[in-house]
Amino acid sequence: MQQLSIEAGRRTGSPFAAGPYQLTPETIVLSLRWGNAGLVWNWPVALHISHAGGAQRVAIVDRTRLALWALWLLTALAGLTIVFARLKPRRRKNE
Amino acid sequence: MSDTQDGLIAMVVKNSEQAADLIGRLFSVAEPGAVFSAPLTTGERTIIVASELVITMGVGFGSGSGPADNNTGPSTGGGGGGGGYSFGRPVAAIIIEPQGVRVEPIVDPTKIAIAMFTALGAMFFAWGSMRKLAGGR
Numbered sequence: 484m485q486q487l488s489i490e491a492g493r494r495t496g497s498p499f500a501a502g503p504y505q506l507t508p509e510t511i512v513l514s515l516r517w518g519n520a521g522l523v524w525n526w527p528v529a530l531h532i533s534h535a536g537g538a539q540r541v542a543i544v545d546r547t548r549l550a551l552w553a554l555w556l557l558t559a560l561a562g563l564t565i566v567f568a569r570l571k572p573r574r575r576k577n578e
Numbered sequence: 579m580s581d582t583q584d585g586l587i588a589m590v591v592k593n594s595e596q597a598a599d600l601i602g603r604l605f606s607v608a609e610p611g612a613v614f615s616a617p618l619t620t621g622e623r624t625i626i627v628a629s630e631l632v633i634t635m636g637v638g639f640g641s642g643s644g645p646a647d648n649n650t651g652p653s654t655g656g657g658g659g660g661g662g663y664s665f666g667r668p669v670a671a672i673i674i675e676p677q678g679v680r681v682e683p684i685v686d687p688t689k690i691a692i693a694m695f696t697a698l699g700a701m702f703f704a705w706g707s708m709r710k711l712a713g714g715r
Contacts, residue, residue: 490608497611521636522633525630557701
């Protein structure tokens with residue numbers, strides 16, 4: 484039996500220099516491995532910026548993903564409405 | 579066991595090891611550095627693109643042996659196959675300027691439009707169902 488391994492969590496990468504700034508990437512990684520098959524999903528969440536004046540964490544917001552989640556939620560709600568609307572007349576008939 | 583069978587098993591074992599190595603290399607994409615592009619500098623401005631990455635891959639091998647139809651000895655066979663999918667989408671551009679660092683989101687209007695039409699279609703059918711229900715039929 485092949486073993487399934489699942490890993491998910493935040494990861495911080497190696498810092499790199501860009502001009503006067505030192506940048507450290509932060510991502511969320513979901514990885515699945517099952518025998519000779521695997522899936523990796525990696526998306527950026529923030530960038531740690533350090534410079535002579537101090538350090539800050541800049542969040543990376545995925546606006547496309549947010550919009551898609553909102554639209555998928557609307558679609559699911561509409562789907563549920565259709566299901567309930569079709570179930571209700573049947574219940575009335577049975578009563 | 580015949581030499582043909584030994585050779586076949588050795589080949590399958592070697593291929594399985596290569597497949598495991600290939601899948602292992604797939605996990606290098608899980609490193610945070612993989613989603614941030616190399617800094618691109620133009621004048622005083624440096625731009626780094628942050629992207630979402632999805633990679634999936636699978637390979638498989640199989641072999642078998644049995645008696646040949648004409649009783650001339652064992653018959654062997656083997657085969658393998660694999661497939662994969664990869665996807666990348668830019669999420670934001672990080673712009674480093676002398677004034678400071680700013681993050682500019684990158685929006686994918688095509689994806690949003692497709693999802694919006696699906697949502698509108700579902701809402702239209704939901705509205706129709708609710709109207710029917712309100713009519714008592």
